[in-house]
Amino acid sequence: xxxxxxxxxxxxxxxxxxxxxxxxxxxxxxxxxxxxxxxxxxxxxxxxxxxxxxxxxxxxxxxxxxxxxxxxxxxxxxxxxxxxxxxxxxxxxxxxxxxxxxxxxxxxxxxxxxxxxxxxxxxxxxxxxxxxxxxxxxxxxxxxx
Amino acid sequence: xxxxxxxxxxxxxxxxxxxxxxxxxxxxxxxxxxxxxxxxxxxxxxxxxxxxxxxxxxxxxxxxxxxxxxxxxxxxxxxxxxxxxxxxxxxxxxxxxxxxxxxxxxxxxxxxxxxxxxxxxxxxxxxxxxxxxxxxxxxxxxxxx
DNA sequence: TTCGCTGCAAAATGTTTGCATAGCC
DNA sequence: GGCTATGCAAACATTTTGCAGCGAA
Numbered sequence: 179x180x181x182x183x184x185x186x187x188x189x190x191x192x193x194x195x196x197x198x199x200x201x202x203x204x205x206x207x208x209x210x211x212x213x214x215x216x217x218x219x220x221x222x223x224x225x226x227x228x229x230x231x232x233x234x235x236x237x238x239x240x241x242x243x244x245x246x247x248x249x250x251x252x253x254x255x256x257x258x259x260x261x262x263x264x265x266x267x268x269x270x271x272x273x274x275x276x277x278x279x280x281x282x283x284x285x286x287x288x289x290x291x292x293x294x295x296x297x298x299x300x301x302x303x304x305x306x307x308x309x310x311x312x313x314x315x316x317x318x319x320x321x322x323x
Numbered sequence: 324x325x326x327x328x329x330x331x332x333x334x335x336x337x338x339x340x341x342x343x344x345x346x347x348x349x350x351x352x353x354x355x356x357x358x359x360x361x362x363x364x365x366x367x368x369x370x371x372x373x374x375x376x377x378x379x380x381x382x383x384x385x386x387x388x389x390x391x392x393x394x395x396x397x398x399x400x401x402x403x404x405x406x407x408x409x410x411x412x413x414x415x416x417x418x419x420x421x422x423x424x425x426x427x428x429x430x431x432x433x434x435x436x437x438x439x440x441x442x443x444x445x446x447x448x449x450x451x452x453x454x455x456x457x458x459x460x461x462x463x464x465x466x467x468x
Numbered sequence: 469t470t471c472g473c474t475g476c477a478a479a480a481t482g483t484t485t486g487c488a489t490a491g492c493c
Numbered sequence: 494g495g496c497t498a499t500g501c502a503a504a505c506a507t508t509t510t511g512c513a514g515c516g517a518a
Binding site: 281 | 397399417419420430432435436437442443444445447448450454455456
Binding site for chain 4: 195196197216217232233236237240256257
């Protein structure tokens, strides 16, 4: 688990300056269990900074992604960010459609998948979407496709 | 397998008018084995139509998607379209990174995935990316990730 | 003091919409 | 001929870039 301090330290060790904004970003992602859209990050940050600009948020998200602090995932609704998985073992995720929280799945379907010899596998994606314990209560019978 | 005729017929049966452009679209997707980006479709269409506009291509792609003729998938590089899978059985895909061609995977990882009782699964995504037989030859040692 | 970070503005990109006209049925 | 589809232009959303000034180290 990345703590606030670890994130700040990682940024500092790479020569980045630790501004108030980046502190807030570090804190936000350290405390957020799931994926955050850039807009959500911007709105959260906006509470603390009046003159905040969207582009700086973008810039910092990208910088943090390049540092390996954050990871970016493309959803149907757009791009989102979360703390980079600390687990080094290959794994997948269950993702809550409500809160964006993720849970690891250790099982990898590639073990069972029959791939023809003439298909050269480069990567794969396995994601399970649904509602986590907390959110399932709020969304009693949400049908979705 | 959707043929050109089936696509045209489906559009006509829904009250859509069969214009030259839509005929060309139907033919393009009937003959294309894999995913096509809107831009690729536009460029292909542009060969035949001088005054072609991007928005009409978009509109028609969306109309065809709403009809169930096409399906839309979000990739990292953006949105792409292909013929809607005719197979009714639940399945997944191997997708060639070069030509976009897809191959069905009948195995579904959800069978093996341990999901906690308190997580309400809504949907899942399983995709294998790589190079198909034809493209693997052209891309001898493409490291990616 | 230095050099990176920020906000502003504008550009680049991808997608959608309104409207008059052309064209399918 | 009626009504839909098209092209044009412009709106819109998202992301990137240039630049002058502020601020962390």
